[in-house]
Amino acid sequence: MTAASPPEVLRAPLVVEFPFTRSLGPVQSAFLTGLRESVVLGVKTSDGRVVVPPVEYDPVTSEEIRDLVEVAATGTVTTWAWNDRPRPNQPLGTPFAWALVKLDGADTALLHALDAPGPDAVRTGMRVRVRWAAERTGAITDIACFEPYEDAPDAPAPAPGAGPAPHDGVFEDAVTGIVAEARLDYVYSPGRAQTAYINALSEQRTVGERCPSCHKVYVPPRGACPTCGVATTDQVEVGPAGTVTTFCIVNIKAKNLDIEVPYVYAHIALDGAGLALHGRIGGIPYDQVRMGLRVEPVWTEGGRYPDHYRPTGEPDADYDAYKELI
Numbered sequence: 001m002t003a004a005s006p007p008e009v010l011r012a013p014l015v016v017e018f019p020f021t022r023s024l025g026p027v028q029s030a031f032l033t034g035l036r037e038s039v040v041l042g043v044k045t046s047d048g049r050v051v052v053p054p055v056e057y058d059p060v061t062s063e064e065i066r067d068l069v070e071v072a073a074t075g076t077v078t079t080w081a082w083n084d085r086p087r088p089n090q091p092l093g094t095p096f097a098w099a100l101v102k103l104d105g106a107d108t109a110l111l112h113a114l115d116a117p118g119p120d121a122v123r124t125g126m127r128v129r130v131r132w133a134a135e136r137t138g139a140i141t142d143i144a145c146f147e148p149y150e151d152a153p154d155a156p157a158p159a160p161g162a163g164p165a166p167h168d169g170v171f172e173d174a175v176t177g178i179v180a181e182a183r184l185d186y187v188y189s190p191g192r193a194q195t196a197y198i199n200a201l202s203e204q205r206t207v208g209e210r211c212p213s214c215h216k217v218y219v220p221p222r223g224a225c226p227t228c229g230v231a232t233t234d235q236v237e238v239g240p241a242g243t244v245t246t247f248c249i250v251n252i253k254a255k256n257l258d259i260e261v262p263y264v265y266a267h268i269a270l271d272g273a274g275l276a277l278h279g280r281i282g283g284i285p286y287d288q289v290r291m292g293l294r295v296e297p298v299w300t301e302g303g304r305y306p307d308h309y310r311p312t313g314e315p316d317a318d319y320d321a322y323k324e325l326i
Ligand SMILES: [Zn+2]
Pocket: 211, 212, 213, 214, 215, 216, 225, 226, 227, 228, 229
């Protein structure tokens, strides 16, 4: 006799994305507009250091700082890491180095991509220069990347002591705001316990897991009892009927949700479950829903979970029967 192999744990790709809009203020506006004009600006701090990319407040004194200076488009790699597998929307589509580059005239380093044939071609201390994007809009991507700049005898690093020139930061048609697209691609796995829960739902069954120590039945199961700190392994089928433990009346229509308001959203303790899950109550006027109402799930064709719960017609449950589950 052989043990059945455990069911495969579910996985699904998920994407979270939103545009993040921000205004720039005088310093960042000058910096990004400068990039559009192929000029790299830094800011001078109270102790005479030049910070690139510029900050608006002195890192030491926290005073507002506005003394912009122009630094060179050439610099030196201070440290780096090789990126073998560029992700979508990264600066380069081929493997590249993420490098901290101290531009000539700056005292701090700027993080950006360095285009190099391989990690053997990158080293701390190597000379690099900005490769400007062909089309520039006033964004950090106006620097397409850095590129090696070892063989440029006509443009050596500036002599020590030759400080960067002041810049008034004034450009025509300054960039005053940016929209940064935030996007997170990831693969979600609900784990062993919730995989079993989801697989059971596909058969219109609700399966929880019982804690071996306190015997509470978790629905949906998380794989462990947070009270006892032990794994839950015993699967328990609960429901299908349950009891409304508490509820609210929804009066505001949600975007993309085709349900007429008002409707009732309730906590429902399925029979045998040690905590309530939530669902919509239908099949009864919203103002007749009450604590203790006995309900059962209503499935729609192909639904992955109950569409809503409706009254079973049984007498209401005694308060004592569900008071611990509210
Ligand atoms: Zn427990």
